[in-house]
Amino acid sequence: MTGFILRRVVQLVIVLAIVSVALFLLLRLLPGDPTTTILGTEATHEQREILRAELGLDQPLIVQFGQWILSVFNGDLGESWITGEPVSAVMSDRLPVTVQLGVMSLLGALLIGVPAGVLAAVRRRSTLDTALTGAGVFFLAIPNFFLGPLLVLLFALSLGWAPPSGFVNFTDDPIANLIHMVLPAVTVGSMVVAVVMRQARGAMLDSLGGDYIRTAKATGLSRGRVVMVYALRNALLPVITVTGLQVGALLSGTIVTETIFTLPGMGSLIVNSIFSRDLPVVQGAVLLIVVAVLLINLVTDLIYAWLDPRIVYDAA
Amino acid sequence: MTNTPKRGDRRNARRLSLAASTLTLALFVASCGGSEAGDSAGTLTVGFDNEPVTLDPAFSSAISSDRNVLNMFYDTLVRQDADGEFVPALAEDWEQDGDTLRFFLREGVTFHDGTDFDAEAAVANLTRVMDPENGNTKAAALAKVEEVTAEGEHILELTLSEPDPILLVNLAHEAGMMASPSSLEADSLDREPVGTGPFTLSSWRSNVNLVAEANPDYWRTDDEGEALPRLGQVTFDFVTDPSTLRANLSAGQVDMVRVLPPEEYLQLEENPQVTFEDTGVRRSYYISINQEEGVFENPQAREALSLAVDREGIGEAAASGEYDISPSFATEFDWFFDESIQVPEHDPERAAELIEEAGLEGEEVSILVRRRDPDPTIAELVQSELNQTGLSASVEVLEFESLLDQMNEGDYDAAVMVIDVPRLDPSLTFDPYLVTGAPNNWGGISSDELDDLLAEGTRIEGESERAEIYSEVQRSIGDNNDLVFLHQPTAPLIHDVDLQGLVFNVDGQWRLDEAWFES
Numbered sequence: 001m002t003g004f005i006l007r008r009v010v011q012l013v014i015v016l017a018i019v020s021v022a023l024f025l026l027l028r029l030l031p032g033d034p035t036t037t038i039l040g041t042e043a044t045h046e047q048r049e050i051l052r053a054e055l056g057l058d059q060p061l062i063v064q065f066g067q068w069i070l071s072v073f074n075g076d077l078g079e080s081w082i083t084g085e086p087v088s089a090v091m092s093d094r095l096p097v098t099v100q101l102g103v104m105s106l107l108g109a110l111l112i113g114v115p116a117g118v119l120a121a122v123r124r125r126s127t128l129d130t131a132l133t134g135a136g137v138f139f140l141a142i143p144n145f146f147l148g149p150l151l152v153l154l155f156a157l158s159l160g161w162a163p164p165s166g167f168v169n170f171t172d173d174p175i176a177n178l179i180h181m182v183l184p185a186v187t188v189g190s191m192v193v194a195v196v197m198r199q200a201r202g203a204m205l206d207s208l209g210g211d212y213i214r215t216a217k218a219t220g221l222s223r224g225r226v227v228m229v230y231a232l233r234n235a236l237l238p239v240i241t242v243t244g245l246q247v248g249a250l251l252s253g254t255i256v257t258e259t260i261f262t263l264p265g266m267g268s269l270i271v272n273s274i275f276s277r278d279l280p281v282v283q284g285a286v287l288l289i290v291v292a293v294l295l296i297n298l299v300t301d302l303i304y305a306w307l308d309p310r311i312v313y314d315a316a
Numbered sequence: 317m318t319n320t321p322k323r324g325d326r327r328n329a330r331r332l333s334l335a336a337s338t339l340t341l342a343l344f345v346a347s348c349g350g351s352e353a354g355d356s357a358g359t360l361t362v363g364f365d366n367e368p369v370t371l372d373p374a375f376s377s378a379i380s381s382d383r384n385v386l387n388m389f390y391d392t393l394v395r396q397d398a399d400g401e402f403v404p405a406l407a408e409d410w411e412q413d414g415d416t417l418r419f420f421l422r423e424g425v426t427f428h429d430g431t432d433f434d435a436e437a438a439v440a441n442l443t444r445v446m447d448p449e450n451g452n453t454k455a456a457a458l459a460k461v462e463e464v465t466a467e468g469e470h471i472l473e474l475t476l477s478e479p480d481p482i483l484l485v486n487l488a489h490e491a492g493m494m495a496s497p498s499s500l501e502a503d504s505l506d507r508e509p510v511g512t513g514p515f516t517l518s519s520w521r522s523n524v525n526l527v528a529e530a531n532p533d534y535w536r537t538d539d540e541g542e543a544l545p546r547l548g549q550v551t552f553d554f555v556t557d558p559s560t561l562r563a564n565l566s567a568g569q570v571d572m573v574r575v576l577p578p579e580e581y582l583q584l585e586e587n588p589q590v591t592f593e594d595t596g597v598r599r600s601y602y603i604s605i606n607q608e609e610g611v612f613e614n615p616q617a618r619e620a621l622s623l624a625v626d627r628e629g630i631g632e633a634a635a636s637g638e639y640d641i642s643p644s645f646a647t648e649f650d651w652f653f654d655e656s657i658q659v660p661e662h663d664p665e666r667a668a669e670l671i672e673e674a675g676l677e678g679e680e681v682s683i684l685v686r687r688r689d690p691d692p693t694i695a696e697l698v699q700s701e702l703n704q705t706g707l708s709a710s711v712e713v714l715e716f717e718s719l720l721d722q723m724n725e726g727d728y729d730a731a732v733m734v735i736d737v738p739r740l741d742p743s744l745t746f747d748p749y750l751v752t753g754a755p756n757n758w759g760g761i762s763s764d765e766l767d768d769l770l771a772e773g774t775r776i777e778g779e780s781e782r783a784e785i786y787s788e789v790q791r792s793i794g795d796n797n798d799l800v801f802l803h804q805p806t807a808p809l810i811h812d813v814d815l816q817g818l819v820f821n822v823d824g825q826w827r828l829d830e831a832w833f834e835s
Contacts, residue, residue, distance in 0.1 A: 030717070031717060031718040031721040031722075032715075032716075032717025032718055032720065032721055033717065033720070033721065036717060036720055037369060037717075038369050038370075038377060039375075039377045039453055040377030040378060040379070040453065041720060041755065041756055042379070042748045042755050042756055043377065043453055043755060044755060045755075046448065046451075047451050047452075047453060050449075050450075050451030051451055054451070080522075082369055082522070083369075083506075083507065083522045084506060084507065085507070085522070090522070093521065149559075152563060156563065156567060157563055157566060157567065160567070163567060163569055164560065164563040164564055164566075164567050164569065165555070165560050165563065165564060165569070166553065166564070166569060167524070259557075260560075262553075262555050262557075262560060264521060264523065264524040268523065269523070272523045275715070275717075277717060
């Protein structure tokens with residue numbers, strides 16, 4: 001196991017190195033000039049030059065990259081070009097919002113998706129199965145940027161049950177915080193819930209057809225125990241796999257959703273920073289997300305072994 | 317008690333059928349409003365689309381919108397009211413003696429950090445703005461000030477190198493905003509404004525919001541001698557998407573929105589809790605033309621463009637009919653507006669003839685436009701009108717930064733652009749776009765006649781003399797089709813009907829020190 005984790009960490013470092021080079025260079029290919037955001041369009045050439053020198057933009061690209069990567073290794077992600085705040089401070093302000101949004105939508109997706117999938121599998125070919133599968137296809141097909149405004153129109157503007165956008169800190173007012181987060185979480189979670197449900201249904205059908213289930217039934221175990229313990233535990237493995245894979249999709253969903261609901265999370269931070277050419281912030285935020293996705297995939301692999309003792313990572 | 321300017325009233329009466337006269341019950345809205353923003357407690361929430369990059373007035377870059385926020389924290393020596401008159405602020409009185417301008421400063425005023433405001437503090441502020449080496453964006457505003465000295469604890473003296481008709485205008489706005497000398501030294505104003513203004517900064521999260529609390533020691537009082545400000549707290553919610561802003565206003569999450577495009581604000585017309593105040597602000601759409609190379613190097617082609625565009629049609633389609641037509645960046649309320657100058661009649665036949673005479677049929681023309689509604693629609697309308705003249709036009713929709721990049725490199729034929737007008741002075745409106753080599757003169761306009769006129773406009777004093785010069789300027793750009801002016805959509809300030817006491821600047825930007833909620 002230790003060897004496995006070590007290998008994965010080495011992989012992680014290599015991926016990060018490639019990502020940071022690509023990220024740095026790709027962002028430099030963007031047309032536009034950060035001094036326009038800061039000084040406006042009517043600034044003189046001299047004013048721009050003074051600012052460029054202050055930001056270090058008058059240095060050759062390779063020097064800029066070297067300075068950035070060196071400070072990253074020292075745990076310093078640099079400062080925002082626009083606001084002058086440390087990138088790490090900006091991110092620690094924004095990260096909790098995205099984590100909360102991600103956790104709420106993922107938990108919601110699992111709590112609804114798994115039981116719904118199990119129910120659909122147990123009641124296979126019933127009206128309920130058809131309805132659940134239909135709903136799943138619907139949520140799979142509807143994109144975030146459409147579902148979000150739709151929910152705002154219905155629940156915020158027509159019914160007035162939730163605010164159309166905005167955010168309140170959990171520590172300031174937990175109830176208001178949750179109310180603000182419901183619609184965004186539903187928006188992000190909708191796609192994941194559909195994937196989880198379909199996967200759960202399929203996996204359950206597989207395991208319900210297995211010989212050991214027939215045996216379990218034959219020994220006189222209750223139907224509930226057969227389904228919930230014998231079939232479900234085996235069916236969970238593929239569900240965990242997809243859920244792990246969905247985390248990446250989930251994060252990209254939060255980018256769109258945070259922008260729609262003006263939530264101050266990592267997603268809206270990246271979008272705003274790209275538009276204002278605040279590249280140090282974009283670099284820091286994207287790096288953090290890449291690390292998060294890689295770590296979550298690692299954790300997913302480890303959960304396999306825990307759920308299914310037959311999986312062994314280190315060759316004997 | 318009303319602080320709405322007289323001109324504002326006239327504008328209201330003139331145009332806004334939108335106004336609150338026909339209030340009926342709204343279909344939905346206003347349900348979860350009010351209470352959330354805590355109106356009765358004197359808390360105002362503003363939906364603001366144009367977040368300042370910095371709260372250091374000397375480095376402010378938005379032409380005017382930053383001032384809505386900066387006015388919260390800073391005062392100036394003099395204020396300019398909505399009619400353009402100068403009234404005392406941090407200076408109780410002032411006198412001009414040849415090339416010397418002397419200000420008698422108010423005593424007993426303190427900065428938010430407790431230090432006294434005096435002549436030394438004013439000198440420190442103005443000297444910093446006058447220094448082009450530090451890269452500040454306001455240096456040009458004080459370019460004709462040779463020296464600033466403290467002639468006593470509360471007497472400030474400015475020595476001018478030559479007469480400057482807009483020095484007081486500049487001193488009444490960003491270039492003249494006074495910050496605490498210790499924060500100037502610490503160079504920390506960009507995130508921590510320390511002025512003498514009616515509010516103090518409580519918190520600022522970029523792209524999220526800014527919260528300001530009333531300054532309990534504010535020096536100003538209202539006409540009855542009551543303490544100002546009246547609001548206890550002001551929050552700016554930074555939201556850029558117009559439909560989100562409109563939804564937040566509907567739901568009562570915000571009490572005021574700086575600006576919305578007509579297709580959004582017209583949806584609020586039936587909302588009894590919302591009112592529209594025409595502050596005279598217009599979004600002036602124009603076409604920047606590359607006259608250094610390509611088809612529009614030919615003056616006949618530029619004339620054809622000006623004749624081909626159907627300004628009324630574009631206004632109806634892209635501004636839902638809520639627009640004015642003006643032959644330049646001037647609005648009809650401006651003192652330099654000249655009724656005798658008119659945009660040319662829409663004449664597609666003549667335009668086609670001109671293109672034919674110039675032998676340009678079938679020539680390709682690219683029209684750049686920013687990816688932000690309704691701008692691409694406008695560009696498409698211009699495209700179809702140009703195609704009817706025999707040219708072969710295409711539209712390229714770009715993100716703003718990319719658009720500017722291409723224009724700065726001269727890599728375009730025409731571009732549909734927009735600026736907010738009026739600005740504080742015609743020189744601030746025209747010079748950046750028309751002077752040879754100026755930053756926003758992307759198309760390469762270069763005319764000695766124009767340069768001389770514009771220089772003269774910043775030299776001579778007297779409104780009527782200057783108005784004549786700016787008439788000449790507007791006539792010249794119309795005759796040469798240096799820029800083609802389209803329509804000017806109205807951009808009313810939209811706010812809760814209970815919000816009273818907004819005070820406006822000459823360019824329609826607002827102050828909140830006298831604002832309050834009627835309950």
